[in-house]
Amino acid sequence: MVVYGDSRSGNCYKIQLLLALLGKQCRWEEINVLDGATQQPEFLQKNPNGKIPLLEMNDGRTLAESNAIISFLAQGSPLIPQSAFDYATMLQWQFFEQYSHEPFIAVARYINLYLGLPEERKAEYQSKQAGGHKALAVMNQQLEKTPFLVGEQLTLADISLYAYTHVAHEGGFELVSYTGIQHWLERIADQKGYVPMQY
Numbered sequence: 463m464v465v466y467g468d469s470r471s472g473n474c475y476k477i478q479l480l481l482a483l484l485g486k487q488c489r490w491e492e493i494n495v496l497d498g499a500t501q502q503p504e505f506l507q508k509n510p511n512g513k514i515p516l517l518e519m520n521d522g523r524t525l526a527e528s529n530a531i532i533s534f535l536a537q538g539s540p541l542i543p544q545s546a547f548d549y550a551t552m553l554q555w556q557f558f559e560q561y562s563h564e565p566f567i568a569v570a571r572y573i574n575l576y577l578g579l580p581e582e583r584k585a586e587y588q589s590k591q592a593g594g595h596k597a598l599a600v601m602n603q604q605l606e607k608t609p610f611l612v613g614e615q616l617t618l619a620d621i622s623l624y625a626y627t628h629v630a631h632e633g634g635f636e637l638v639s640y641t642g643i644q645h646w647l648e649r650i651a652d653q654k655g656y657v658p659m660q661y
Contacts, residue, residue, distance in 0.1 A: 463488045463489070463517060463518065463519050463520060464488060464489045464490075464491055464517070464518045465477055465488045465489070465490050465491065465515055465516070465517055465518075465531075466491045466493050466505070466508070466514050466515060466516040466517075466518070467490065467491070467492070467493060467514050467515040467516075468492065468493055468494065468495050468514055469492060469659070469660055469661045470575065470576070470659075470661040471495070471514065471515070472564075472568055472571075472625035472626035472629065472659075473514075473515055473528035473564075473568075473625065474514060474515040474528070475625045475659045476515075476528045476529075476531075476532050476621055476622060476625045477515055477517070477528065477531055477532060477535070478490075478657060478659075479621055479624070479625070479656070479657060480532045480535055480536060480541070480618075480621055481535065482655045482656065482657040483541070483621075483653055483654070483655045483656065484535070484536065484539055484541075484655070485655060486535065488517070493505075493514050495514065495576075496576065500512045500513060500514055508524050509524060509526045511526060513526065515528050515531060516531075517531045517534070517535075528622070528625075529556045529559070529560065529618070529622055532618055532621060532622070533618060536618055540615065540616075541616060541617050541618050541621070542617065542618060543612060543615070543617055548612050548613065548617075551611075551612050551613075551619070552611075552612050552617045552618055552619040554619075555611045555612070555619035555622065555623060556618065556619055556622045558597070558600070558623075559619075559622045559623050559626075562593070562596070562597045562600070563594075563597040563601075563623060563626065563627075564626060565590075565593070566590045566591075566593035566594035566596075566597060567590070567594040567597065567598075567626045567627070567630050567633050567635060568626045568633070569586075569590055569633075570587050570590040570591065570594060570633030570634055570635070571626065571629060571630070571632045571633030572633075573586060573587045573590075573633075574587065574632060574633055574634065575632050575633075587634070590633070591634060591635070594630070594633065594635050595635065598627070598630070598635065598637070598640055598643060599640075601623065601627070601640075601642070601643055601646075602640040602641070602642040602643050603642070604642070605642030605643055605645070605646045606641070606642035607642075609645075609646070609649055610646070610649070611623065611646075616649075616650070616653065620646070620650060624646075624647070624650050625659075627643060627647070628647050628650075628659075629659065
């Protein structure tokens, strides 16, 4: 299988981290999102939405959306809870990541890290700070109660939210006051097979 991704992207890093934790490998094709590679006809045939990450299977089928990809790759592993309630709680956190976390923290990071915080985007960058801190506070509240987001065990929810949280400072979000998150970041980095984001 082939993963098309950008090593600086948290959404793409989710897949790299998951594969490392599971001891699996896929061929990695580095894609530069700034040079229009995802908008080329060849790529749009694979994903009409023109976004990465994208998983291409040996038979030519493709799967987009980072949380869908990691769900597929983790089937049968302990990272997907067996109980219906815990499974739904994992999904709850993954939806939270896409709707309440990523639009603030990842976008602020993109404006700063990818674009160099241009003057014309500074107001947008600043507008992301309050929403990002709200998301971090919600996470921190849970992580002061349980070691991982769904409870005692690492799940895909943690991988989904770790990706952009551990580099949140690159979007202007300092984590010093979020002690629950800080300890959680350490627990994930201590997992067997863990790999850091490389860019």
